[in-house]
Amino acid sequence: MKRNILFLFLFMLLFGCSTSYKVKPMAFKMPYSYHNVTSIGNAQVAAKAFTDKTEAQEAFGFDILGAGMLPVQVIFDNQGIYSLEINGSQTFLEDEAGNLWPILSSQIAYERAAKHSQSKSMAKEGVFHGLWGAAAGGIIGAAIGIVSGDNVGSAIGKGAAVGAAAGATIGSAKGYDDTDARREIINDLREKSLQHVPVGPQSIASGFLFFPGEAGSAKQLRLQLKEKETENIHVLNLIL
Numbered sequence: 001m002k003r004n005i006l007f008l009f010l011f012m013l014l015f016g017c018s019t020s021y022k023v024k025p026m027a028f029k030m031p032y033s034y035h036n037v038t039s040i041g042n043a044q045v046a047a048k049a050f051t052d053k054t055e056a057q058e059a060f061g062f063d064i065l066g067a068g069m070l071p072v073q074v075i076f077d078n079q080g081i082y083s084l085e086i087n088g089s090q091t092f093l094e095d096e097a098g099n100l101w102p103i104l105s106s107q108i109a110y111e112r113a114a115k116h117s118q119s120k121s122m123a124k125e126g127v128f129h130g131l132w133g134a135a136a137g138g139i140i141g142a143a144i145g146i147v148s149g150d151n152v153g154s155a156i157g158k159g160a161a162v163g164a165a166a167g168a169t170i171g172s173a174k175g176y177d178d179t180d181a182r183r184e185i186i187n188d189l190r191e192k193s194l195q196h197v198p199v200g201p202q203s204i205a206s207g208f209l210f211f212p213g214e215a216g217s218a219k220q221l222r223l224q225l226k227e228k229e230t231e232n233i234h235v236l237n238l239i240l
Contacts, residue, residue: 026059026192028206031075036238040225042080043199048073049093049218049240062185067116068213069109070101072221072240075206076199083198083228090224090235091209096217106193109210110186198228 031037034046050056050064050071057063064071072093078084092100104112194207211218221238 026206028073028075030204031077034075036240038236038238040080040084040234040236041082043076043078043084045077045084045223045225045236045238046075047221047223047238047240048075049221051218060188062113063116064113065213068112069104070211070213070215070218071208072211072218073206073208074194074221074223076204078199078201078203078205081201082230082232083200084225084234085198085228086194086209087224087226087233088209090222092222093209093211093215093218094220094222095215096219098219099215100222101211101215104210104212106190109189112213113185113189 031044031046034048037044037046039045050059050073053063053065056065056071060071070093074086076084088103091103093103094100189208189210192208194205194209197205197207199205209221218240221236221240223236223238225234225236226232227234
C-alpha cells in the first residue's frame with residue numbers, strides 16, 4: 001500500500017506539470033468587422049493588436065508577450081486586380097507614447113521565441129531537468145521518509161542526490177524534445193507571419209506582424225503596402 005502511494009506521488013510530480021506546445025489554428029473575421037477597416041481601391045484592410053497577455057497566450061499557445069514579441073494581426077479582403085504586399089521596412093507600430101517600433105526581423109523573432117520556450121518549458125522540453133531534478137529530489141526524499149516511516153531528514157538527503165541524478169538523466173534523454181518544441185514554435189510563427197507574403201487578387205488573407213514587446217502598447221499601425229504588379233505604394237494608418 002505504501003509503495004503504491006509513493007509511485008502515485010512520483011507519477012504526479014514528474015508528469016503533472018508537463019506541458020507541450022500545441023499549434024493552434026486561428027479564426028479571423030472579415031476586415032469590415034473591425035473598427036479600423038480601410039479601403040484601397042477594391043481591397044479592404046484591417047488590423048488588430050494582441051496586447052492582452054491572456055488573449056495573446058490563448059491565440060499562440062505560449063506567452064508570446066513574455067517572449068518579447070507584440071503581435072499585430074492584419075486582415076485582407078483583396079477584391080482588386082493587383083497583388084498587395086507589405087513593405088516591412090516602412091511599416092511601424094506606434095505606441096501610446098508616440099514612439100515608432102519597426103517589425104522584428106525573422107531571426108530576432110525566432111530567437112526570442114526559442115529562448116523563451118527554452119527557459120519556460122521545463123518538464124516537457126527537458127531543458128532544465130538537471131536543476132529541476134535536484135530540487136524535486138528533496139521533495140521526493142521527504143515523501144519516501146513519510147510513506148516508508150524512515151527518518152525524513154535522512155531520506156531528504158538521499159532523495160536530493162537521487163533526484164539530481166534522475167533529473168540529469170531525464171534531461172539528456174529528452175533533449176530532443178526541447179529542439180522539437182522550439183522548432184514547432186518557430187514553424188508556427190513563420191506560417192502565421194504575413195511579412196513578405198503577397199495577397200493575390202480575389203483573395204482573403206490574415207497573418208501577423210511581430211513587433212518588439214518593449215513597445216508595451218499599440219496605438220496605431222503605420223502600414224505601407226505595395227501593388228506588386230504596378231509598384232504603386234499605399235500608406236495606411238490603422239488605429240488599434
